[in-house]
Amino acid sequence: MHLPLNALRAFEASARHLNLTRAAQELHVTQTAVSQHIRKLEDRLGKPLFRRLPRGLALTDEGQALLPVVVESFGNLQRALEKLGDTRPREVLTVGAVGTFAVGWLLPRLRDFQQACPFVDLRLLTHNNRVDMAGEGLDYAIRFGDGAWHGTQADRIMDAPMSVMCSPALAHGLRTAADLARQPLLRSYRTDEWTAWFEAAGAPCPVVRGAVFDSSLTLAEAAAQGAGMALLPVKMFARELQQGRLAQPFAQELHRGAYWLTRLQSRPATGAMTAFRDWLLAQASAGAGGSTGTSTSAEKLE
Incomplete structure (x- = not known):
C-alpha cells in the first residue's frame, strides 16, 4: 500500500x-x-x-x-x-584505556559519544596502566596516576579514591579495620596501597599475603567471588555495588591518584582527538563536579 x-x-x-x-x-x-x-x-x-x-x-x-x-x-x-x-570525513581515533576505566566508566557512555561525534571511528584498546603510546600507535592513553609521564600532556579526567571491597558474605563480619587481619588482603602491583590505607584508617597494617593481580577488573572479580579483600576505585565499581556483587564495609578511602587523558606532546591534535577530549572532559565534569585539570611532564617516568 x-x-x-x-x-x-x-x-x-x-x-x-x-x-x-x-x-x-x-x-x-x-x-x-x-x-x-x-x-x-x-x-x-x-x-x-x-x-x-x-x-x-x-x-x-x-x-x-x-x-x-x-x-x-x-x-x-x-x-x-x-x-x-554530515560532510566531514570519518577519522580514526585510537584510544588505549586502562581496563578498569574502560569497563567501569567509558563503555556505559560509548553510545552517547557515538551519537555526539558520528564522524569519529573509535578504536578502543585496553591495558593495565603500562603503555607505549608511540609503539602502539595510540592517539590517547587513559591511565591512572599522578599525571606526570615523560613527554606527555595530561588532562585530569577524575579523581579515583579507593576503598575496601569484598563479597557481601565476607562484609557481614567486619566491624573495624583490625578485623581485616583475619582475611586475605588481595593486592595490585602497587605494593604499598594496603599499608597506606591502614595508616589512613589509624590501624596497624597486618602482614599482607594475598594474591597479586595486574588488573583491578580481575582483582574485583576475585573479591566478588569471596577470595578476600580488595582496594578498588569506588567510582569504577558503582554498578557492582548497586547489584550487590560487591560490598564496601568501610567508608575510609585512600587517595592515591586520578584517571588522566594523555597524549604525546609531539602528537598534534586532530579533529577526532579534539572532539573526544572535549566530550570526555565534559562528561566527567558533569558527573564529578568539575574536577579536571591539565598537567605537562617531561621528567618523571611512568
Whole structure:
C-alpha cells in the first residue's frame, strides 16, 4: 500500500497537537490542506484516525496504534538523513584505556559519544596502566596516576579514591579495620596501597599475603567471588555495588591518584582527538563536579 509522506506528516503533527490549526502552522500549509491529507490517509486505510470534536481532535483506537509507528519511522529517517548530510570525513581515533576505566566508566557512555561525534571511528584498546603510546600507535592513553609521564600532556579526567571491597558474605563480619587481619588482603602491583590505607584508617597494617593481580577488573572479580579483600576505585565499581556483587564495609578511602587523558606532546591534535577530549572532559565534569585539570611532564617516568 502506497502511503504518501505528506499525509503521514500531517497525521503526525495533528496527532501531536490534536488541533488542525496548530498542525497547519507547524507544517506551513493551510488547515484545509492538512484536513485533506488526513482524509486521504483515512480513505486509503479504510479506518478513521481522528474523532472530530467541537474544539479539536481525539485519536481513535486506530490512530493511537498508528502514531508511535509513524513517530519512530520519521525519527529513524531524520537520523539517517543527518548522517548522510554530515560532510566531514570519518577519522580514526585510537584510544588505549586502562581496563578498569574502560569497563567501569567509558563503555556505559560509548553510545552517547557515538551519537555526539558520528564522524569519529573509535578504536578502543585496553591495558593495565603500562603503555607505549608511540609503539602502539595510540592517539590517547587513559591511565591512572599522578599525571606526570615523560613527554606527555595530561588532562585530569577524575579523581579515583579507593576503598575496601569484598563479597557481601565476607562484609557481614567486619566491624573495624583490625578485623581485616583475619582475611586475605588481595593486592595490585602497587605494593604499598594496603599499608597506606591502614595508616589512613589509624590501624596497624597486618602482614599482607594475598594474591597479586595486574588488573583491578580481575582483582574485583576475585573479591566478588569471596577470595578476600580488595582496594578498588569506588567510582569504577558503582554498578557492582548497586547489584550487590560487591560490598564496601568501610567508608575510609585512600587517595592515591586520578584517571588522566594523555597524549604525546609531539602528537598534534586532530579533529577526532579534539572532539573526544572535549566530550570526555565534559562528561566527567558533569558527573564529578568539575574536577579536571591539565598537567605537562617531561621528567618523571611512568
